[in-house]
Amino acid sequence: MDNSNKLTVVKSNAIIDAGYYLSIYENRILLTCISQINSMGEIGLNDVFTVSAQDLIGLIGLDDKNTYKQLKKAVDRLYERSVTIDLPNNEILKVRWVSSIKYIKQAGTVELKFSQDMIPYILQIRREFTQYRLKNVLMFKSNYSIRVYELLVKWSGDHKTVTVEWLKKQFQLETKYTRIGDLKKYVLDIAIKEINQYSDMNVQYSQIKQGRNVIAFKFKYGLKHPQPKKSKHNFNDxxxxxxxxxxxxxxxxxxxxxxxxxxxxxxxxxx
Incomplete structure (x- = not known):
């Protein structure tokens, strides 16, 4: 079963701008759930999102007898994960992704419900959202590849400069990779390689220095096969x-x- 060409991930930009960490397997599960949401629909506290081991095998192209066991472990970890979102007036909201999980071993599935405080951000996709095809991220091996890809899709234009401090905060790496060389080697270089290899985008980056210190990164990116330009319409057209x-x-x-x-x-x- 390969539905990855049809499944579209739609994420609120508030979530993409938030700071959080997920393993690659947790990210795959979360993205599979989010892809089931109709951006014009509603989400209730009782809405259930189902992820099956068999579907993940088909989507990711794996053939692993232990996939359900890996799925269960990843869902257990996802249940403990949270997102840190910057609010107006310097307020900070820390919220869990999911409120409950249900294991159905005989069917090889798990059922998840988004937490109450997360739902408004999921519903925010009606007004402000980023969407991309699920197939473009499921082959990534690094969770940072997914995060970088999401940011590239969100950013307009063909280039973006971000500070090292901002990037580390987004990935919750404030206390890790204090050496720029390590940050590049274990985060950015891997992400760029996988995005260029597996996704619909090409990307490269360069570093910006202040004296001898690297203070920012400049990303240049674009689609591998640019879509034909659509005719422009005025808002009232x-x-x-x-x-x-x-x-x-x-x-x-x-x-x-x-x-x-x-x-x-x-x-x-x-x-």
Whole structure:
């Protein structure tokens, strides 16, 4: 079973900007759950997200008899993980990803529920979100590859400069890799190599110095196969008789403006 071409991950940018650490296996499980969310839908406290060992084998391309055991261990760790989110007025929110997990060994699945305080950030994808195909990250072996890839997708343009301090805070590495050489070797170099090898993006980075000290990194990036440029429309323009505002409100994950407009116009014509 290979649904990775169809599954789209949509994450609130508040979460992507937050500081957190997840192992590669925990990240795969979380991304599989998030990919099941319709960005135009609602999430309730009782909504259950199911991850099966068999699905992970198919998505990641593995054939491992111990996959369910690895899945269970990873879910156990995910249950203890939290996210640190910067709020206005210098307030900080620390919230767990999930509130409960249920093991169904006979079916080889686990069921998860997002925590109450996490749900608003998941729902925030209606207004402000980053989306990408699940297949672009499932082959990564490093959890930092996923985090760097998410940031690249979120950033606009084709380059971005971030400070070393900011980057380490995002990855919760404030007390690790005090030597820049180690940070590059164990975090950035691996992430860049995997992104270039497995994903739909090409990326390179350079370091910015102040005197002899490296204070920032500059990333240059772009799609391997750039999509054709779409015609620009003013906010009040209409496509197939549907306003841009209505399209953005009702579009489905992965739809282009034209596809969403055509679908909505067809719905109007049937009523």
């Amino acid at each position: 209409h496509i197939h008789g549907i306003s841009r505002a209505e399209i953005e409100k009702n579009a489905r994950v992965g739809e282009s403006y034209s596809e969403a407009a055509a679908r909505l116009a067809k719905l109007k014509n049937t009523h």
